[in-house]
Amino acid sequence: MxxxxxxxxxxxxxxxxxxxxxxxxxxxxxxxxxxxxxxxxxxxxxxxxxxxxxxxxxxxxxxxxxxxxxxxxxxxxxxxxxxxxxGSKNFKIKLHDNKINKIMMVGLQGSGKTTSCAKLASNFRKQQSINPKLVACDVYRPAAIQQLRVLGKQLSIPVYADEKQKNVIKIAKKAIKESENSDSNLLIFDTAGRLHIDERMMKELKDLKKLLKPDYIFFVADAMTGQDAVNIAKEFNDQIEFDGVILTKMDSDARGGAALSIKAVTDKPVVFVGTGEKISDLEEFHPDRMANRILGMGDMLSFIEKAEANIDMEEAQKLAKKLQKNQFTFTDFLSQLQQIQKMGPMDQLLGMIPGMNGKAMKGMKVDEKEIKHIEAIIFSMTPMEREKPLSINGSRRHRIAKGSGTSIQHVNRLLKQFEQMKKMMKQFSNPKFMNKGMLPF
Ligand SMILES: Nc1nc2c(ncn2[C@@H]2O[C@H](COP(=O)(O)OP(=O)(O)OP(=O)(O)O)[C@@H](O)[C@H]2O)c(=O)[nH]1
Ligand SMILES: [Mg+2]
Incomplete structure (x- = not known):
């Protein structure tokens, strides 16, 4: 990004x-x-x-x-x-638990609407009183309904679809009626995309908007298409005014032109960004944090939020103490690795840490396959070796390499990386360093 x-x-x-x-x-x-x-x-x-x-x-x-x-x-x-x-203000979505909230997704083909429907549903479900349901209003591709059904099943989120019905308005009406007698209070409407803006599609979306009076309409755009995404956003907004933008595939967009231009051109903010194909790869868009990220100040807040959601704080504090006393072992390293893996792809995480972007990051790229090797190597160590890495001499290295199905070079590299990580984490757990990263002026 x-x-x-x-x-x-x-x-x-x-x-x-x-x-x-x-x-x-x-x-x-x-x-x-x-x-x-x-x-x-x-x-x-x-x-x-x-x-x-x-x-x-x-x-x-x-x-x-x-x-x-x-x-x-x-x-x-x-x-x-x-x-x-x-956008100087953060866009805040308000959902109400005493009514049926409606979100409608619009955008061109392949922009990521269906995937984003599922990501949003999974995200809003975290609010206790919100029970989302996905509604399949893409009637043109049979596979589209199936795709939504699969996502719903995967997340245990109900899906309303009717393969035989080709009229989007009828589908939407029925979905609402059905929800009135259920506990679903957030309907997310997936719609069909087209290769280009065409009148029929716009008319269908306008009719659907008129019927639904949605609380939010999100325009979904593929960030990699840059200025095309911006121009199309403008046309969509002129024709069926939307409330905000979901920019997908930010993980593959190194340039960022769409993210930087869309608000100024449409006067509608980016609300979420998609950062990968997995359901959890959705982040709220905070202009201030993005500006930090762009200027290489890292994005400590997003990093901390991600960490808080996935890392056991008690463990983290114990670890910080160990680091201070220089008692960090391979057992800790392994548990860190497992916790960090839960947070998402390594290169994305590293990009959020101040001082870890740009050139520094290139050497730091961590391959997910490499992590499997690392795990195998640590599993091949004896408990004593994990606690006292310095005891791992030449013959032990040979044994570990053999046991883990890797090579002596792998083992040597890991021992070196372990020492580096120890140093880095020590620095990272130092409050002075964190402050410096967050407040660089
Ligand atoms: N890397 C990455 N891929 C994404 C992201 N969001 C969606 N995709 C992928 O983009 C492709 C298209 O996504 P869909 O959700 O099917 O797009 P759509 O807008 O519903 O497409 P149509 O229904 O054909 O109009 C899929 O392969 C998704 O996995 C993202 O944030 N990052
Ligand atoms: Mg779709």
């Missing part, structure tokens, strides 16, 4: 922060580079122009020029401007 932009900003601001004093000339030069970076990230050119004009006007202000840390001040201005660009 935003990897290339982060790298570009990193080098631009490094230069800028290096100057003791700033003048109009070096600000102008940096702004030229920021402009190029944004354009390369596929941000709409009009938005880039406004962005640069506003940042430049603020950056050459006397307060910045006179400040002791002008470079940092400019970064701060860019940071604020990025937040403004993506």
């Amino acid at each position: 935003f990897n290339s932009l982060t790298e570009r900003f990193d080098s631009i601001f490094r230069k800028l922060k290096g100057h003791g004093k700033l003048n109009e000339q070096n600000i102008k030069e940096s702004m030229r580079e920021v402009r190029r970076a944004l354009l390369e990230a596929d941000v709409n050119f009009k938005i880039v122009k406004t962005f640069i004009n506003e940042v430049s006007a603020k950056a050459v202000g006397t307060e910045v020029m006179k400040s002791l840390t002008p470079g940092h001040q400019v970064v701060k201005i860019v940071h604020n401007q990025l937040i403004d660009l993506m």
Whole structure:
């Protein structure tokens, strides 16, 4: 997510922060580079122009020029401007437990509507009083209904579908009627996509909107399609006004142009982002956190939230103590590895940690297969070896390699990584480091 932009900003601001004093000339030069970076990230050119004009006007202000840390001040201005660009308020979805809430999904073919329906349902189900149901309003592809049924089954979330009915309005009416006599109080309507916007599809969506009067309409867009996604969002919004955007496939989008432009073009915020194919790969979109991520300040808040949801805090505290006393062992390492795996793909997690993005991340990529090797190696150690890694000498290394079906190089590498991780975690558990990561100005 935003990897290339982060790298570009990193080098631009490094230069800028290096100057003791700033003048109009070096600000102008940096702004030229920021402009190029944004354009390369596929941000709409009009938005880039406004962005640069506003940042430049603020950056050459006397307060910045006179400040002791002008470079940092400019970064701060860019940071604020990025937040403004993506929407300065967090969009909050309110669901009511005493009525049937309705969410309607719209978007082009393959944008991720059906998958996002399931992700949303699973997400909202966490609220105790909300019982979601998925409604299959894509009647054009038989496989579409089946896809929704499979997702519903996987999540144990009910699905309303009628393979024989081709009239979307009738389906929607029946789904609502059926829910009135059940405990379902959130209906999520999956609709059909088309390759391009066409009148028939728009009419069907408009009719459905009229009938449902949905609480929320979300436009689902594939982030990888960049400015195309933005243009289509505008057309959809002009024709059937939606409330917010779900940007999918952010995991595969290194540029981020859609995420940065869509709010300014449609005046509708990005509400969620899809970060993978799994149901749990959905994140709320927080403009401030995204701006942090783009500027390489990591996204500690999202990371902490993910960690809190998946990591046993008591264990974590015990671990922090062990780290401080330098008693971290391979048994701890294994349990950490297992906990971290629960949180999702490693490279995504690492990207959220300050200082771990850009170039630093390239060497840190952790292959999920590699984790299996690591587990096998640790399982082949004796309990004593796990507790005292320093005792693992040459002949023990041979035995472990054989026992785990790996090679001596694998074992050596792991022992080295273990020491590195110990150091990194020690640093990471230090409150000074965390503060520095979160408040870089
Ligand atoms: N990597 C990644 N893949 C995603 C994400 N969201 C959806 N996909 C994949 O994108 C493909 C299309 O997703 P669907 O949910 O079927 O898209 P749709 O909009 O319902 O498509 P139609 O019903 O044909 O209009 C599937 O293979 C999904 O697994 C995401 O956030 N990340
Ligand atoms: Mg679909």
